[in-house]
Amino acid sequence: MADMDIRPPSGSRKQKRIAGRGNSARRGGKAGKGDKGQNSRSGGGVRPGFEGGQMPLYRRIPRKGFSNFPFKKEYVVVNVSTLDKKFADGETVSAETLVEKRIVKSKSDKVKILGNGELSKKLTVEVEAISRQAREKIEKAGGSVTGEADTKDKEGNVDGE
Numbered sequence: 001m002a003d004m005d006i007r008p009p010s011g012s013r014k015q016k017r018i019a020g021r022g023n024s025a026r027r028g029g030k031a032g033k034g035d036k037g038q039n040s041r042s043g044g045g046v047r048p049g050f051e052g053g054q055m056p057l058y059r060r061i062p063r064k065g066f067s068n069f070p071f072k073k074e075y076v077v078v079n080v081s082t083l084d085k086k087f088a089d090g091e092t093v094s095a096e097t098l099v100e101k102r103i104v105k106s107k108s109d110k111v112k113i114l115g116n117g118e119l120s121k122k123l124t125v126e127v128e129a130i131s132r133q134a135r136e137k138i139e140k141a142g143g144s145v146t147g148e149a150d151t152k153d154k155e156g157n158v159d160g161e
Helices: 080-086 096-100 132-140
Strands: 075-079 111-115 124-126 145-147
Touching: 075 080, 080 111, 080 132, 111 132, 111 145
Parallel strands: 075 111, 124 145
Antiparallel strands: none
């Protein structure tokens, strides 16, 4: 076994072909760069972001003004009808219970209860936000809304102001 030579399979170790070393190197003449033009010259080519004279993307996008994106609040919406289906009478609706019942994916999701549908059960609701209609339906069914669930009217005033 010691006398055997270990070699890679033939053809697996190709030598790198260098361009522009004369015709005998099989890449002479124009060295694979075609005829004339900007990209055939040494140092030729265009800078990053150049679009051939068209107005480049980085200049087409507006850069001024204010964006509220970093401060945007996104809520997972849950309707009253969903609460009626998934919760029993007297239960508490919170981020943890919504995750347990697979209505919301994560505890860190902010939940807003909307008033779509009917509610026939007495529930205690503890969520980040709730619509006025949903609050009315929950209280009408004998339930209560606690926590930071503030309802704002169209002018942005919180209830009781």
